[in-house]
Amino acid sequence: MTIRIYNTLSGKREPLKTLKSGHVKLYVCGITSYDYCHIGHARSALAFDMIVRYLRYRDYKVTYVRNFTDIDDKIIARARQQNCSSDELASRFIDEFYLDMDKLGIDRPDIEPRATDHIPEMIEIITELIDKGMAYQAGNDVYYIVDSFPDYGKLSRRNIEDMRAGARIAVNEQKHNPMDFVLWKGSKPGEPTWESPWGAGRPGWHIECSAMSRKYLGTTFDIHGGGKDLIFPHHENEIAQSEGANDKPFVTTWIHHGFVTIRDEKMSKSLGNFLTIRDILSSYHPEILRFFIFSTQYRNPLDFSESAMKNATLGLEKLYECMAAIDVLDPDIGDEQAKALLTDVDKQKIGALEERFQNAMDNDFNTAQAQGIFFDTVKTINRNLSILSSSPAQSDIDIFKNAASTLKKLADIMGLLRVDAVTFLAEKNQKLLDKINIDEKMINLLIAEREQCRIEKNWSRSDQIRDELLAKNIELKDGPSGTEWSVKRN
RNA sequence: GGCGGCGUAGCCAAGUGGCUAAGGCAGUGGUCUGCAAAACCAUUAUUCAGCGGUUCGACUCCGCUCGCCGCCUCCA
Numbered sequence: 001m002t003i004r005i006y007n008t009l010s011g012k013r014e015p016l017k018t019l020k021s022g023h024v025k026l027y028v029c030g031i032t033s034y035d036y037c038h039i040g041h042a043r044s045a046l047a048f049d050m051i052v053r054y055l056r057y058r059d060y061k062v063t064y065v066r067n068f069t070d071i072d073d074k075i076i077a078r079a080r081q082q083n084c085s086s087d088e089l090a091s092r093f094i095d096e097f098y099l100d101m102d103k104l105g106i107d108r109p110d111i112e113p114r115a116t117d118h119i120p121e122m123i124e125i126i127t128e129l130i131d132k133g134m135a136y137q138a139g140n141d142v143y144y145i146v147d148s149f150p151d152y153g154k155l156s157r158r159n160i161e162d163m164r165a166g167a168r169i170a171v172n173e174q175k176h177n178p179m180d181f182v183l184w185k186g187s188k189p190g191e192p193t194w195e196s197p198w199g200a201g202r203p204g205w206h207i208e209c210s211a212m213s214r215k216y217l218g219t220t221f222d223i224h225g226g227g228k229d230l231i232f233p234h235h236e237n238e239i240a241q242s243e244g245a246n247d248k249p250f251v252t253t254w255i256h257h258g259f260v261t262i263r264d265e266k267m268s269k270s271l272g273n274f275l276t277i278r279d280i281l282s283s284y285h286p287e288i289l290r291f292f293i294f295s296t297q298y299r300n301p302l303d304f305s306e307s308a309m310k311n312a313t314l315g316l317e318k319l320y321e322c323m324a325a326i327d328v329l330d331p332d333i334g335d336e337q338a339k340a341l342l343t344d345v346d347k348q349k350i351g352a353l354e355e356r357f358q359n360a361m362d363n364d365f366n367t368a369q370a371q372g373i374f375f376d377t378v379k380t381i382n383r384n385l386s387i388l389s390s391s392p393a394q395s396d397i398d399i400f401k402n403a404a405s406t407l408k409k410l411a412d413i414m415g416l417l418r419v420d421a422v423t424f425l426a427e428k429n430q431k432l433l434d435k436i437n438i439d440e441k442m443i444n445l446l447i448a449e450r451e452q453c454r455i456e457k458n459w460s461r462s463d464q465i466r467d468e469l470l471a472k473n474i475e476l477k478d479g480p481s482g483t484e485w486s487v488k489r490n
Numbered sequence: 491g492g493c494g495g496c497g498u499a500g501c502c503a504a505g506u507g508g509c510u511a512a513g514g515c516a517g518u519g520g521u522c523u524g525c526a527a528a529a530c531c532a533u534u535a536u537u538c539a540g541c542g543g544u545u546c547g548a549c550u551c552c553g554c555u556c557g558c559c560g561c562c563u564c565c566a
Contacts, residue, residue, distance in 0.1 A: 004506080011494085013506075031566075044566040074564070153493095156561075162492045163562065205564085227566030231494085234565090258495090259566070264558075268565065295514085296503065300496080301559070311502065311515055318514085321529095360504085369504050372513035379513090386530045459524060466526075477528050486528085 008254040025221035027213040032069040033093040038274040047298045064109040100277040121211040138174040140186020146179040149240040156232035206237035219246040225255040294367035322378045323421035326404040334394030432487035
């Protein structure tokens with residue numbers, strides 16, 4: 001059983017290969033830090049968080065590097081607007097990013113380099129490229145000679161001629177060739193600068209990742225990840241720089257995740273159709289966002305909508321309700337003599353949970369399928385729980401308890417079921433209750449009155465009370481141990 | 491225009507050529523209930539955008555057509 005991953009470079013799903021046995025070196029392009037993060041950024045961070053957790057669960061050692069781009073045109077422009085330095089602005093939004101990540105329960109990568117802390121490393125690579133005749137200085141800028149790298153286009157599957165034909169590339173007078181891209185930008189007055197052999201300036205975007213990945217992971221490493229929109233030009237250019245400078249293969253496997261869309265359009269700042277992570281977390285529990293993100297495989301587009309979030313809410317609650325039902329079972333209630341309720345088929349199904357989960361996740365981290373397997377297992381458990389006798393067989397109790405702990409362990413890879421189930425459901429109810437602003441004492445009084453009516457078989461008054469409460473979104477459930485109430489979801 | 495991807499039930503979504511086309515939401519019928527609700531059970535695609543082809547056999551591979559999305563400029 002091997003983990004198979006879709007590799008953008010080959011266009012195929014292939015078995016995971018690592019340079020060093022059992023050790024995955026992973027580099028992921030992080031954010032450009034100049035604003036609050038939106039759900040698309042959350043998807044990226046969550047996807048790789050899940051991948052790293054799964055690899056570790058499968059006993060790989062993982063070295064996970066994710067950078068911050070903290071110098072860039074947009075940062076400079078925004079800082080100017082806000083009357084602060086680029087560094088202050090970038091640092092501020094890195095702090096905000098961490099607040100979001102922490103709320104989402106996303107682990108920190110092992111190494112989180114900032115671009116501006118690695119200027120010497122970038123200058124070094126640029127120097128190497130110039131020495132090899134793969135880059136040239138023009139004015140105060142330095143450009144990469146795309147024609148010097150024969151493999152240019154191998155990741156994004158395009159050839160230079162086609163791209164040259166595209167009219168959308170602005171021709172810069174300084175460039176020898178419109179396709180050449182910038183490695184070092186001479187600075188304009190008032191911009192942050194660093195000294196270099198080519199004068200004061202700042203690095204281009206692509207060189208950052210070549211420099212930082214080489215420093216922390218070496219000239220060749222196992223997996224490089226990012227959003228699909230980074231394939232071209234960013235990752236293509238990284239390959240050109242790194243392989244050009246190092247004369248070694250850059251990355252074995254390229255992983256690219258799909259976008260979050262709204263009404264089937266890519267969420268982006270320019271379209272103004274984005275929602276920030278904190279927008280979402282103000283109305284949804286972080287695990288609901290996680291459940292939603294993982295409800296489709298990471299490479300597919302994921303359309304955000306209220307109804308999709310409601311679906312995710314219901315799904316997550318369904319899992320928690322099963323966990324709560326098992327949690328409240330007294331582990332010592334079991335009767336050693338009682339006849340077991342679970343059939344062999346059911347036992348087999350419950351017992352197969354972990355293996356089925358692994359099969360799904362081995363198949364390019366198919367979290368959607370994995371969630372389906374959770375539900376399938378929960379269905380079997382619920383069916384048996386619903387007919388559990390008051391003195392159940394000890395073997396049944398043990399199986400339920402084991403299943404719950406396995407389910408929690410596996411769900412944790414997606415960051416789900418981390419909260420105590422009973423607490424989660426109680427908080428959910430409280431939150432709904434807060435929203436409708438109703439007096440709990442009043443509810444209990446009415447329930448008591450209705451209880452009396454029911455004893456007296458005064459059905460009309462009893463039903464009237466129930467309808468009154470329902471009008472206020474309070475749902476009554478008559479069970480063997482009395483009447484319970486809950487807040488109905490709209 | 492070039493390149494990449496997608497099109498599976500009312501909606502979301504798995505499916506690594508051959509086993510009953512997972513699972514969730516919604517719907518319908520039932521058990522339970524004074525009636526309900528919740529829960530549980532059952533049921534919901536002779537068919538996988540369309541048309542051809544390869545194959546003993548295709549949702550799965552190939553070709554074409556239609557529709558949608560993305561990249562080709564910064565972008566997760």
